[in-house]
Amino acid sequence: MRDFLQNNACGDLLGNEAQQQFAMKFELSAAAAEGEILTLGFLPARYQRNRKMLSLPQQLKLHQxxxxxxxxxxxxxxxxxxxxxxxxxxxxxxxxxxxxxxxxxxxxxxxxxxxxxxxxxxxxxxxxxxxxxxxxxxxxxxxxxxxxxxxxxxxxxxxxxxxxxxxxxxxxxxxxxxxxxxxxxxxxxxxxxxxxxxxxxxxxxxxxxxxxxxxxxxxxxxxxxxxxxxxxxxxxxxxxxxxxxxxxxxxxxxxxxxxxxxxxxxxxxxx
Amino acid sequence: MKLTIKLFATFRQGRFDIAEREFAPGTTVGQIVDQLDLPREKLGILMVNSRHVQLERVMAEGETLAIFPLVGGG
CATH class of the missing domain: 3.40.50.720 (NAD(P)-binding Rossmann-like Domain)
Known part of the structure; x- marks a missing residue:
């Protein structure tokens, strides 16, 4: 999973399409995929405007x-x-x-x-x-x-x-x-x-x-x-x-x- | 004693926004509410010195009482 994210992310940001591909490839629900992505230290691109006020651990906390x-x-x-x-x-x-x-x-x-x-x-x-x-x-x-x-x-x-x-x-x-x-x-x-x-x-x-x-x-x-x-x-x-x-x-x-x-x-x- | 009374929202209609009035020493919040003909069942927050108080609260010279109606919509 980490390899996929590293290959498809831009820095630590994962685009919307790559997020969907990640879910499909690893047969995860959209929710489960998001949990894995955040846990592995990557941020779904949709949250990039949150990140100056919410850290990645905080974004994961919201997801949970x-x-x-x-x-x-x-x-x-x-x-x-x-x-x-x-x-x-x-x-x-x-x-x-x-x-x-x-x-x-x-x-x-x-x-x-x-x-x-x-x-x-x-x-x-x-x-x-x-x-x-x-x-x-x-x-x-x-x-x-x-x-x-x-x-x-x-x-x-x-x-x-x-x-x-x-x-x-x-x-x-x-x-x-x-x-x-x-x-x-x-x-x-x-x-x-x-x-x-x-x-x-x-x-x-x-x-x-x-x-x-x-x-x-x-x-x-x-x-x-x-x-x-x-x-x-x-x-x-x-x-x-x-x-x-x-x-x-x-x-x-x-x-x-x-x-x-x-x-x-x-x-x-x-x- | 001189008190300042502030009314909010619908309580202003036919009354006032803010008024300085003379009351007898020992006057309670409840007595002021009744004198202003405010329906007790429509009372929300009653505030003196930024704090919510009870109807039984005795007012002191120079204080400001703010009276809000009950808000319950969603």
């Missing part, structure tokens, strides 16, 4: 990581897209819903031809096009207390991209039980918030202390195209830092965005 994304709508579509482009090796995408016309204004995976089709399946189709080395497990169901322990067995962290407070609190409690970090994002109109919940923290219970059922202000404001893209990107930045154990996390802090006034606040949640 599994992230569960609860929700494949406004936030989830962008989260999945970015995780796949980063080269996170396994993504578990969960959503019980199908696409409807009102998703088209903002959800990356919502295209005219996907109307009426399951969101989780659209995530699988998209990731297969974007990065075949990423394994996407599509689950057409919500992440809940009863299915969570089984579905999250291989996950290293969970991204909260759902659209109801009840579901968020249930996922928060599930992650605490399963000892998994959770990256929370929520949006409403021009506004958004992001925080990271590490096992043992009760951040979502603090944020939603006053909630008594129903929706937040998103019920009156709706959601435009740009807020989910932005909040999802912040969530992915947190997810990458957790996977690579680097940087400063929004643990016990919530970052709030007001895009109407272009103001960002970071608020401590511990008194």
């Amino acid at each position: 990581s599994c992230v569960a994304v609860a929700g494949c709508g406004g936030l989830g579509g962008y989260v999945i897209e970015e995780l796949a482009r980063l080269g996170v090796g396994k993504i578990i995408a969960l959503d019980p819903d199908i696409f409807e016309a009102h998703n088209l204004n903002r959800q990356l995976l919502a295209t005219s031809d996907q109307l009426g089709k399951p969101k989780a399946e659209a995530a699988a189709q998209r990731v297969a096009l974007v990065n075949p080395a990423v394994e996407l497990i599509a689950i057409q169901a919500a992440l809940e207390t009863n299915n969570g322990p089984q579905l999250l067995k291989t996950a290293h962290l969970v991204v909260d991209a759902v659209d109801s407070v009840a579901a968020r609190l249930e996922i928060g409690s599930l992650c605490r039980q399963q000892n998994l970090p959770l990256v929370h994002g929520a949006i409403a109109g021009w506004y958004g918030q992001v925080t990271t919940v590490l096992p043992g923290d009760r951040t979502l219970e603090t944020l939603y202390r006053h909630w008594q059922g129903g929706k937040g202000i998103e019920a009156e404001l709706g959601n435009p195209a740009f807020t989910p893209a932005l909040v999802a990107s912040l969530q992915v930045a947190e997810a990458v830092k957790i996977l690579l154990a680097t940087g400063d996390l929004l643990q016990n802090r919530v970052l709030t965005l007001d895009l109407l006034r272009m103001s960002v606040e970071t608020i401590d949640l511990i008194n």
